[in-house]
Amino acid sequence: MRSSAGDASDMPDPTDSVDVLKRKFAAKGLSASDLVVLNGAHTIGTTACFFIEDRLYNFAADGDADPSINPEYLTELRSTCPKGGDVNTRLALDRGSEFQFDKEFLENMREGNVALQSDSSMYQDGSTRGYIDSYFGLLGGLLGPSFESDFADAIVKMGQVGVKTGSNGKIRTVCSAF
Ligand code: HEM
Numbered sequence: 089m090r091s092s093a094g095d096a097s098d099m100p101d102p103t104d105s106v107d108v109l110k111r112k113f114a115a116k117g118l119s120a121s122d123l124v125v126l127n128g129a130h131t132i133g134t135t136a137c138f139f140i141e142d143r144l145y146n147f148a149a150d151g152d153a154d155p156s157i158n159p160e161y162l163t164e165l166r167s168t169c170p171k172g173g174d175v176n177t178r179l180a181l182d183r184g185s186e187f188q189f190d191k192e193f194l195e196n197m198r199e200g201n202v203a204l205q206s207d208s209s210m211y212q213d214g215s216t217r218g219y220i221d222s223y224f225g226l227l228g229g230l231l232g233p234s235f236e237s238d239f240a241d242a243i244v245k246m247g248q249v250g251v252k253t254g255s256n257g258k259i260r261t262v263c264s265a266f
Contacts, residue, residue, distance in 0.1 A: 102139050102204040106213035109206060116249045118242075124210055124219040125242040128235060130181040130202070131193035137169035137177045140203050145171050156208045158200035165203065179203060191235050194220050 100109050113123045144166055147154040153162050161183065168179045180186035182193040183201045196202050197211040197220055210216045225232045260266075 100206065102206045103142075104206060106206075106209050106216055109210075110215070116246075118246060118249070120216055121219050121238075122242045122245060124216050125235070125238045126246055127207065127210060128193055128239055129243075130204070130207055131185065131189050131191075133181055133186060134178040135181050135203055136175060137173065137179065138175035140165065140169060140205070141175065143203075143205050144169060154205065154208065156200055156212055161201045181207070189236070191223055194223055194235060198224070 098112060098115070100112050104112070109123055110120050113119070113126075118126070143154045143157070144162070145151065145153070153166075157165065164183075165179070169175075169177060181203060182188075183196050183203075185192035185196075193202070193207075197207055200208065202208050202211075211220055222233050223235045
């Protein structure tokens with residue numbers, strides 16, 4: 089058994105383009121819609137300022153911010169994560185709704201109110217935008233697709249990625265130790 093930093097290159101990075109994210113998910117058998125729906129997990133939790141600094145102060149290396157950020161939200165983000173400030177400061181991934189599992193995060197994606205670049209680019213990119221919009225159609229949550237139930241299906245699918253069975257691999261009895 090081994091633990092290797094190199095394996096982390098398979099992991100999605102918040103500065104990855106949507107194309108790269110789609111490729112990384114596809115390599116694990118997960119579709120573009122799985123990507124968008126699973127990314128909806130950002131309806132919960134926080135990020136460190138570390139991951140958004142460049143987006144606030146050095147986007148496209150011209151000292152400016154990512155233009156896809158809603159101007160009002162940009163002021164808020166810059167105040168929480170001042171230039172040269174503590175990069176470990178944490179802020180909600182889902183503005184105003186970080187403790188609720190709901191569609192608010194998807195709405196925030198549509199309005200330019202999300203902190204991570206990857207969360208924003210999934211709405212900017214025409215190949216993934218439709219999945220987000222589909223949860224806000226005329227039929228709404230009644231007859232239209234349900235984010236909550238699609239998330240449940242996708243997380244079960246993700247739980248099956250790379251599972252070793254039989255004599256392939258070992259089950260750790262103490263998770264933190266070899
Ligand atoms: C699509 C690619 C994804 C990228 C680029 C990404 C990136 C990130 C980053 C940078 C953070 C902040 C980490 C920190 O500051 O500690 C984060 C937090 C989080 N991510 Fe993702 N993520 C992705 C997909 C997912 C998926 C598929 C799930 C689960 C199904 C997920 C669940 C979470 C949760 C719950 C948090 C909050 C953690 C906390 O509050 O400590 N993310 N993600």
